[in-house]
Amino acid sequence: MKAKVAFIGNPNVGKTELFNRFTGQHQHVGNWPGVTVEKKVGKCVCYGNELEIVDLPGTYSLTAYSIDELIARNFIIEEKPDVVVDIIDSTNLERNLYLTLSLLEMDANVVVALNMWDIARNKGMEIDVKKLEELLGVPVVTTVAITGEGIEKLKETIVKAIKGKRRKIEWSYGKDVEEVIKELQEIISKEEKFKDYPSRWLAIKIIEGDEEIIKKIEESKYKDELLKIASRIKDGETVIAERRYKIIGKIIEEVLKKEEEEWSFSDMLDHVFLHPIFGIPIFLALMYVAFQFTFSFSAPFSDMIDTFFSWLGEIAKNNISNAMMASFISDAVLAGVGSVLVFVPPIFSLFFALSLLENSGYLARAAVVMDRIMHKIGLHGKSIISMIMGFGCNIPGILAARTIENKRDRIITVMINPLMSCSARLPVYILLAGVIFKSSAMAGAAVFSMYLLGVGLAIIMAMIFRKFLFGGEPPTFIIELPRYMFPKISNAARDMWEKGKWFIIKAGTFIFLVAIIVWFLSSFPWEATHGGVYIENSYAALLGHAIEPALRPFGWRWQAGVALFFGFLAKEAIVGTFGALAGESASVAVATWFTPLTGFAYMAFVLIYFPCVATLIVMLREIGKKYTLITITYTISLAFIVAGLIELIGYAVGIT
Amino acid sequence: MKIGMKESRIVASYAVMAAIAYLLVAILEITGVKITRDILGGLALFVISAIYFAGIKETVARSYKGISFIFGGIILSLIFGIMYLFIFLAGILEYMIGNAAFPSIRVEIILALLITPLAYYLYRMIK
Amino acid sequence: MNMTNNIIPLAFMAPGERGQIVEIRGGYGMAKRLYGMGLTPNSVIEVIVSNPAGPILVNVRGSRVAIGKGMAMKIFVRRI
Numbered sequence: 001m002k003a004k005v006a007f008i009g010n011p012n013v014g015k016t017e018l019f020n021r022f023t024g025q026h027q028h029v030g031n032w033p034g035v036t037v038e039k040k041v042g043k044c045v046c047y048g049n050e051l052e053i054v055d056l057p058g059t060y061s062l063t064a065y066s067i068d069e070l071i072a073r074n075f076i077i078e079e080k081p082d083v084v085v086d087i088i089d090s091t092n093l094e095r096n097l098y099l100t101l102s103l104l105e106m107d108a109n110v111v112v113a114l115n116m117w118d119i120a121r122n123k124g125m126e127i128d129v130k131k132l133e134e135l136l137g138v139p140v141v142t143t144v145a146i147t148g149e150g151i152e153k154l155k156e157t158i159v160k161a162i163k164g165k166r167r168k169i170e171w172s173y174g175k176d177v178e179e180v181i182k183e184l185q186e187i188i189s190k191e192e193k194f195k196d197y198p199s200r201w202l203a204i205k206i207i208e209g210d211e212e213i214i215k216k217i218e219e220s221k222y223k224d225e226l227l228k229i230a231s232r233i234k235d236g237e238t239v240i241a242e243r244r245y246k247i248i249g250k251i252i253e254e255v256l257k258k259e260e261e262e263w264s265f266s267d268m269l270d271h272v273f274l275h276p277i278f279g280i281p282i283f284l285a286l287m288y289v290a291f292q293f294t295f296s297f298s299a300p301f302s303d304m305i306d307t308f309f310s311w312l313g314e315i316a317k318n319n320i321s322n323a324m325m326a327s328f329i330s331d332a333v334l335a336g337v338g339s340v341l342v343f344v345p346p347i348f349s350l351f352f353a354l355s356l357l358e359n360s361g362y363l364a365r366a367a368v369v370m371d372r373i374m375h376k377i378g379l380h381g382k383s384i385i386s387m388i389m390g391f392g393c394n395i396p397g398i399l400a401a402r403t404i405e406n407k408r409d410r411i412i413t414v415m416i417n418p419l420m421s422c423s424a425r426l427p428v429y430i431l432l433a434g435v436i437f438k439s440s441a442m443a444g445a446a447v448f449s450m451y452l453l454g455v456g457l458a459i460i461m462a463m464i465f466r467k468f469l470f471g472g473e474p475p476t477f478i479i480e481l482p483r484y485m486f487p488k489i490s491n492a493a494r495d496m497w498e499k500g501k502w503f504i505i506k507a508g509t510f511i512f513l514v515a516i517i518v519w520f521l522s523s524f525p526w527e528a529t530h531g532g533v534y535i536e537n538s539y540a541a542l543l544g545h546a547i548e549p550a551l552r553p554f555g556w557r558w559q560a561g562v563a564l565f566f567g568f569l570a571k572e573a574i575v576g577t578f579g580a581l582a583g584e585s586a587s588v589a590v591a592t593w594f595t596p597l598t599g600f601a602y603m604a605f606v607l608i609y610f611p612c613v614a615t616l617i618v619m620l621r622e623i624g625k626k627y628t629l630i631t632i633t634y635t636i637s638l639a640f641i642v643a644g645l646i647e648l649i650g651y652a653v654g655i656t
Numbered sequence: 657m658k659i660g661m662k663e664s665r666i667v668a669s670y671a672v673m674a675a676i677a678y679l680l681v682a683i684l685e686i687t688g689v690k691i692t693r694d695i696l697g698g699l700a701l702f703v704i705s706a707i708y709f710a711g712i713k714e715t716v717a718r719s720y721k722g723i724s725f726i727f728g729g730i731i732l733s734l735i736f737g738i739m740y741l742f743i744f745l746a747g748i749l750e751y752m753i754g755n756a757a758f759p760s761i762r763v764e765i766i767l768a769l770l771i772t773p774l775a776y777y778l779y780r781m782i783k
Numbered sequence: 784m785n786m787t788n789n790i791i792p793l794a795f796m797a798p799g800e801r802g803q804i805v806e807i808r809g810g811y812g813m814a815k816r817l818y819g820m821g822l823t824p825n826s827v828i829e830v831i832v833s834n835p836a837g838p839i840l841v842n843v844r845g846s847r848v849a850i851g852k853g854m855a856m857k858i859f860v861r862r863i
C-alpha cells in the first residue's frame with residue numbers, strides 16, 4: 001500500500017535526524033511550488049507499505065505569519081497526508097504541544113513522536129505516555145532519533161495509523177469562545193466553498209483573524225455574518241493563544257509526573273558566552289579554533305594526497321608509450337583532478353568544525369552575541385549564522401538567511417554572502433600563497449587575510465546597501481536557543497561527509513571535464529604545440545590572449561585569465577585549470593606567473609570577482625532577478641577595484 | 657543559591673592558578689619569547705585567562721555566577737586543548753610518513769590536561 | 784493601561800527576576816511570532832541573562848528564547 005506521511009515539528013526537535021533515519025539515502029530535495037523553501041521528500045518501505053515522507057518546515061505554530069508555516073498548513077489541508085507525524089521535544093512539552101493542538105484541530109491523522117526521550121529520561125522526567133495518548137486521542141511513541149531507539153515502534157504505529165481513524169477530542173476554549181465557535185460552525189456548514197476545511201478549525205481561525213482565512217471568507221456570501229459573530233471575541237488572536245496554553249497546562253498537569261529543571265549547565269554557560277564583555281572575544285576565539293583546525297589539522301593529509309598523485313603521474317609518464325595518451329593521463333586527468341582533490345582534507349575539516357559549532361548549540365548564541373554589531377552595519381544578528389555557513393559554501397549560507405524575518409535584512413544578508421570566502425576558493429589561496437611567499441608563516445597570513453578581506457568588504461557593502469537600497473527598519477530579533485549539547489562526533493562526521501562529498505563528486509565530474517577541455521585547448525593544435533610543450537601556440541593561449549587586455553594592468557599572464565574564465569562556473573576550476581595548464585609540477589610553473597604582489601591581488605580578485613553559477617541560481621530563487629543582478633555587478637566591479645588598489649598600494653610602498 | 661565554603665575556596669584557588677598560567681603563556685605566545693610566536697593564539701589564551709579571573713571574586717563569594725565563569729573557562733580550555741591535540745596527532749602522522757620533523761607539543765594541550773581535575777571536581781559539584 | 788511601578792517593559796528586567804506578561808504591544812506579526820514561541824499574556828517568564836549590549840535571554844515555558852531589545856521594549860511584564 002502507498003501512503004503519504006508528513007513530518008512536522010518545532011525547530012531543533014530532531015526532525016532532520018528522524019527523517020534521515022526513516023529515509024536514509026532515498027531523499028530528494030526540491031522546492032515547494034512557487035516559493036523558495038526547500039522541500040525534502042524521502043521514501044521508506046515499512047512493513048510492506050511504501051511511505052512517501054515529506055519533511056515540512058520546522059515551525060512553532062500554524063498561523064499564516066511566515067511562509068514556512070503557511071506551507072506546512074496548506075500541505076496538511078490541501079494534500080491531506082495519510083499520517084502527520086508530529087515530532088516533539090520531550091523535555092519541552094509545553095511549547096511543543098501548541099503545534100500538536102493546532103494539528104489536531106485541523107483533523108490531521110496525527111502520530112506523536114516524543115523525541116529526545118533519552119534526555120528526558122536522564123533528567124529524571126516522568127511522562128505518562130498512556131495518559132498522553134488518551135488525552136490527545138492519538139498514538140504517542142517515544143523515540144531517540146540519534147540512536148534509533150523507538151524508530152521501529154514509530155514505523156509500526158504509523159503503518160497502523162494509515163488505516164486507523166483517530167478518536168476526536170475537543171478541548172474547550174472556554175464558554176464564551178465555544179459559543180462563538182458553535183455559531184460560526186453552523187454558518188460554515190452551510191457554505192459549499194468551505195467544504196474542504198474542518199469547520200471547527202475554520203471557526204477558530206476566523207476568531208484569530210487569520211489573514212489567509214479572512215481572505216477566503218471575503219469570497220463568501222456569509223462574510224458579514226461570520227465576521228460579526230467572530231468580533232464578539234475581542235483580540236481573538238491573543239485569547240485563543242492564551243487559552244490554548246491553558247489547555248496544554250491542564251494536559252501537562254496530568255501527564256508530567258516529575259519534572260526536573262536541568263538547564264543549569266546551559267544557563268551557566270550562557271552567563272559567560274553571552275556576556276557583554278566576553279561574548280565577542282569568546283566568539284572570535286571559537287572562530288579561531290575552527291579555522292586553526294581547518295588548516296593545521298588537514299595539512300598532513302593534503303600532503304599525503306599530493307605525494308600520491310605526483311607518484312601516479314610519474315608512473316603514467318614512464319609507462320604509457322603513446323605521447324598523446326601519456327599527456328592526457330598525466331596532464332589532464334592526474335594534474336587537473338589531483339590538484340583539486342588535494343583540497344578535500346581542509347574542506348572536510350571545515351565542514352566538520354562548522355557542524356560541531358552548529359550541533360553544540362553555539363551557532364544560535366553567536367547570533368545573539370553579534371546582534372548589536374550586526375545591526376550597526378545594517379545586518380541582523382542571524383546574518384552571522386548565514387555568514388559563518390558561507391565559509392563552508394555560499395549556498396547553505398544563503399539558505400540559512402531564511403530564518404531572518406525581515407525581508408530587507410534577508411536580502412542584504414544574501415547579497416553579501418558571496419564575499420564570505422567559501423571552501424572552493426580555499427585551494428586557490430593555498431596554492432598561490434604557497435608558491436609566491438617564501439615563508440610558510442607569510443603564506444598562512446596571506447590566506448587568513450583573504451577571509452578578513454572578505455568579511456571587511458561584506459561589512460562595507462552591507463552598509464552601502466542599507467543606506468542606498470533600503471531604509472532603516474525597526475529591529476526585531478527573536479531566536480530560540482537550544483540547550484548546549486556535547487556534539488556527537490559521529491554526527492559531525494556524517495554531516496562533514498554529506499556536505500563535503502559534493503566536492504569529490506564535482507572533482508570527478510565537472511572538474512574532470514574542465515581539465516579535459518583545458519588540456520585539449522592547451523595541447524592542440526597538437527603539431528603546433530609539439531604535444532603541449534609550446535603552450536604559447538595553443539588554443540588556450542588564443543583564449544587567454546583575448547582576455548589578457550583586461551588583466552594586463554594587473555600584470556597577470558594569460559594563463560591566469562584562462563583560469564578566471566573557467567572559474568566563472570566554479571572556483572575550484574581555477575586550480576584545476578592551473579594544474580592542466582602547467583602540467584604535473586603546477587606549483588613550479590605557477591610561481592613563474594606571479595610575483596608576490598600580483599599573486600596576492602589575484603587571490604583577492606578570485607575572492608570577489610563572481611559568485612559561482614550554482615550560488616547564482618540559488619540567489620535568483622531567494623532574492624529575485626533584480627538583486628541578483630546587482631550582486632553580479634557589484635562583485636565584478638569590486639574585484640577590479642580591490643585588486644587594483646592592492647597593486648597600487650603595493651607599488652607605492654615598494655613591494656613587487 | 658549558595659555553594660559550600662570549602663568547595664568555593666578550592667575552586668577559586670585552582671582558578672587563580674589557571675588564570676595566571678594562561679596569562680603567562682598568553683604573554684609568551686604574543687611576544688614570542690621562549691615559544692613560537694602566535695599572536696592570535698596568544699590573544700585567545702588571554703581571553704581564557706580573563707574569564708578565569710572574572711569568576712574568582714564571585715566564586716569566593718560562593719555565588720553560582722562566579723562558578724559559571726570558571727565553568728565557561730574550563731570549556732574553552734578543553735576545546736583549545738583538544739584542537740591542538742588533534743593537530744599534534746596529524747603532525748605525528750606526517751612525521752611517520754617522513755614528510756616532516758616530529759611535531760612539538762603545544763602548551764595548550766598541557767594546560768588543558770592540568771585543568772581536567774578542576775573540570776571533574778566542578779562537574780561533581782554541580783551534578 | 785495602568786502603568787503602575789510594577790509593570791515594566793521586559794527590557795528593563797534584571798537577571799534572575801520573574802514576571803508575568805501583561806501585554807504585547809507589537810504589530811500583528813510580532814504577536815503571532817511570540818505566541819508560537821510561548822510568550823502570551825499571563826505566561827510567566829524568568830530573565831536568565833540581560834545586559835546592556837544585546838538581546839535578553841528569558842526562560843519561558845521551559846525553553847530559552849533570546850529577544851532583541853527593541854522587541855523587549857514592547858512586551859510589558861508584571862514583576863512577581
Ligand SMILES: Nc1nc2c(ncn2[C@@H]2O[C@H](COP(=O)(O)OP(=O)(O)O)[C@@H](O)[C@H]2O)c(=O)[nH]1
Pocket residue numbers: 009010011012013014015016017018058115116117118119143144145146147359360485488491
Ligand atoms: N540526545 C538527543 N539528541 C537528539 C535527538 N534527536 C536529535 N538530537 C540532536 O538535536 C539536534 C537537533 O536535531 P535536528 O535533527 O537538526 O533538529 P531539527 O531542527 O528538528 O531538524 C542535533 O544536534 C541532533 O543530533 C534525540 O533523540 N536525543
